[in-house]
Amino acid sequence: MKGSPVASETPETPVTSASGDEGTAGGAGRDAQRPAPRRGLTLVCLALAALLLVSVVVAIGLGPSVIAPAGTARYLWAALSGGEIRASEATTYQVVWEIRAPRVLLAALVGAGLSTMGVAIQAMVRNALADPYVLGVSSGASVGAVGVTVTGGLAGFGIHATSAGAFLGALAASALVYAAAAARTALSPLRLILTGVAMALGFQAVMSVIVYLIPGSEATSTVLYWTMGSFGAASWAALPVVAVAVLLGIAVLSRHSRALDVMALGDETAASLGVSPDRYRRGLLVLISLVTGAMVAVSGAISFVGLVMPHLVRMVVGAVHARVLAVAPLAGAVFMVWVDLVARTLVAPRELPLGVITALVGVPVFVTLMRRRAYMFGGR
Amino acid sequence: MDLTLDGLSVVTDGRSLLRDLSLSVPDGRCTGLVGPNGSGKSTALKCIYRALRPSSGTVRIGERELPRLGMRQSARLVAALTQDGEIDLDFTVEEVVALGRTPHGRGNRPLGAAERELCERAMERLDIAHLARRGVLTLSGGERQRVLVARALVQEPEILVLDEPTNHLDVRHQVELLSLLRGTGLTTLVVLHDLNLAAAACDRLGVLCDGRLVAAGTPRDVLTPELLYDVFGVRATVVSHPLTGDPQVLYSLTPAPPAPPGTAPESAPGTAPDPSPDPSPRPSDPVPNGSDTSCTSTGC
Incomplete structure (x- = not known):
């Protein structure tokens, strides 16, 4: 994951920080903490990439059996390069390569995807409180998964039947929201949000009914799994689909980052700058639904990351989407790798739901940053 | 480049917002x-900047016909200052x-070096260069308005369309902005509420x-007391600006201009003029009352 090409296109602005400091010293106290843009971006991205690499290796090493980072790196290298492993190490190797590696990589991918899709949805519906699940994707996925579990449908997908059901449920929810929100004229952001919220409540009701009517069945645990999120089911087989969806999604968004900037100026202004807000909104809706659906299908709905990570990143690198989209995937990936690590080690052998930890960690951080920085979103 | 509106009509939800508007902007x-409010000014402009x-x-x-151009193509020809000046994110x-x-x-x-310089020049022209690194959401309404005008200028359009650009501006910046617009030499179509500034x-x-x-x-041809009464529902006096000769509109706040003979306010014949005249207009008053300020009256 290299972020976007923007990182390397940083123009030389040797006086950036100097002139910035002068400007703020002149009495504009409120933005004294604004970061000097551009120059720091490459640095931030490199630092995060390095941190991600370290985090992945460390996280793979930690668990019921602790493996030193050097050992983990050796096993990973052996797996990648086809090197040899002594027979006495076979079990440890299995743990590293077959169980922990896919799980940690999945965490990184989903973290990257969620924070990027959060950026996209907030630009699309022009609302600071939106997260990737606002279009009803998560509750739709739960209904799909539970439906498959209860009815035994989609058996053709084998062990991936539940994931397939979740993915289809997510897409169905998005399609429903779109159909209900679309009017003869344009796709109104507010109507999208309201429809999404209403649909989500509807899906939750459906889910409750299923769980209520079929008590004690597998349905209850499936519901819990999908509403709280977990990477427990990670496997190499599940990775490619998510990887492709997330990486493609990030790439596409990065290519259109300036259009996202323009959309934040308002629909009419966007039109006057040659960006059709309605066209972009439809495209974004499809993109967000597909990528988020793919993620929910393998990990369930992990709350909070998609809402808060975009804000945290904007506080550090400013609002321009080229920069935000370069940093958000890396930051989200690092965050999620550590969250997953805590989730599976804190009360081992039991696992905490991811949503619990994202909220416990993220909320205080977010509130603190909000209070410290002169951060604004839509002047509110 | 000329801008021509040819028979523009806009109907939304059965309501006719614009009826057969033809206007050429040289x-x-x-x-x-x-x-007046709701007369379709903004609607007309939206058709030009393709919202x-x-x-x-x-x-x-x-x-060239606008619908035949791509969005980006027409955005290179027409820049707009819109009414929805809300910005979501705290850009600098x-x-x-x-x-x-x-x-x-x-x-x-x-942006290339030339484009960056263009932006810097525009910010200097609009007197916002010192704000370059400030977040837009921390600016005052007037400062923000000038940022948006600078943004429209760096679009390097042939035609500039502005919807009430003097909103939120103090008097000095109103005058400066309009002088600047005249100085650009661009074909400009501007919606203004202040008739004197417009004149x-x-x-x-x-x-x-x-x-x-x-x-x-x-x-001079357009701003006549008759038209002001018919369209805006106000009685006003039009005088010439002593220096420039532009027509300037003077309003009197109480709607009691010297009534034409024969339509004097009702008062019992023979009685002395009321020492404390009732300020609320009476139904038979010849002067416009509250309900008359909309242009749906007889005037047009």
């Missing part, structure tokens, strides 16, 4: 659009100004009322 001149598709009629830029001032180059670049290509800034004025163009011409 090359390099500043044309003003005035009219709205007219139900019928067309907009031409030079010889220079970032917002730089977004004016969007229709000229492909994708995410960073001073514009070479021609179009008056909209209830979606129709009811008068067009030089400010």
